[in-house]
């Protein structure tokens with residue numbers, strides 16, 4: 001087949017364009033820390049929004065009782081109930097009900113949408129309390145995870161800035177999200193109070209902190225990506241005089257929108273962005289998250305196919321945006337059969353490219369590798385950027401402690417809670433990310449930084465915050 005050399009050239013250019021040597025990653029680390037500063041200094045001071053959450057107490061593990069949570073963040077919504085026994089106990093009971101949001105409600109009125117949600121919640125509560133003991137509290141308490149951009153007014157209320165992810169309930173924009181839910185619950189005769197309104201990363205941080213109090217940040221790598229962390233209140237210059245009991249506040253970074261000239265960008269990224277519904281937006285997310293990795297790979301294969309015959313005639317499927325989903329590139333990347341049968345199957349079934357010789361299959365694996373490796377390493381740099389901002393990256397030096405047995409280096413343990421299908425299901429992404437963390441931090445510091453996977457922080461974390469906020473009142 002013609003054009004093999006040209007295809008190899010495309011691969012080499014991709015590798016050069018996506019290169020992330022440690023020196024470059026350190027530049028990204030610094031840029032992240034600088035942008036965080038800027039976003040905290042003034043409203044609109046950075047592409048990082050650095051949204052205040054008004055959450056200053058994270059769950060300690062001493063919470064007790066029965067709490068509910070509602071998680072609305074995409075096409076599904078979930079209601080759940082947990083029972084907590086105090087003393088950092090395992091979560092004793094945990095029941096979940098998941099339902100799709102009917103399509104027509106995603107573009108209806110706020111009243112219709114929230115009536116539907118309140119009804120489902122009411123059914124769930126009644127069902128649960130029939131089979132299990134009821135909440136002892138006079139009023140049931142609910143944490144609400146609402147993963148759309150919200151301007152928080154307090155840790156339990158905030159107004160919707162805009163809809164994303166296919167929702168467009170226009171009368172909701174500018175309204176208080178908790179109040180909408182609260183009113184719908186009253187209309188249904190429910191006695192329940194929204195005691196926390198959060199986004200999903202904050203839930204992950206809460207769950208991480210419940211299990212391990214050294215947890216200072218949370219990151220999600222799923223369809224999209226975002227991060228939040230615990231900041232000193234006096235570092236939040238844009239809202240001076242912010243008094244908090246603990247001196248800290250969780251900041252929702254909205255880091256998917258991070259941008260820096262140090263990010264290695266290729267023509268595929270430029271095209272993907274230009275053809276997206278939100279050009280110039282979410283630049284970091286478009287290089288990192290599960291929604292996009294497959295599509296970057298598709299664009300590279302399309303380029304290779306157009307420049308050569310190695311894939312046969314150009315398949316029309318290669319022109320279809322998002323046809324190659326990220327789980328498929330993971331499956332090709334991790335295909336360990338000698339003949340790369342899985343790669344051949346996916347090329348044939350998903351892209352209608354039949355009978356690809358082994359050397360071309362290997363090429364496709366390499367493309368997946370380059371794209372995912374860049375994503376994972378940039379993600380690691382982002383995490384270290386957060387640690388740098390809060391002085392946990394070891395760059396301030398490691399304290400030396402003198403003991404009888406000599407001088408020991410001592411550093412605080414730092415835990416980052418991580419969640420999301422991209423991290424948990426895509427082994428190579430996870431391994432590249434962890435490897436890069438070690439390279440950036442260096443061997444003295446890396447052992448003190450622990451990445452811990454949490455599960456269902458967006459649900460359980462909201463209930464935990466409902467608990468810790470109710471306790472703190």
Ligand code: ADP
Pocket residue numbers: 074221222223224289290291326327328330331419420421422425426
């Ligand atoms: P959310 O859609 O709320 O982010 P998840 O955290 O479960 O939900 O993430 C789902 C995303 O994770 C998918 O959109 C996909 O991009 C990615 N993903 C899921 N499974 C895999 C997999 N096996 N390999 C690679 N990516 C995966």
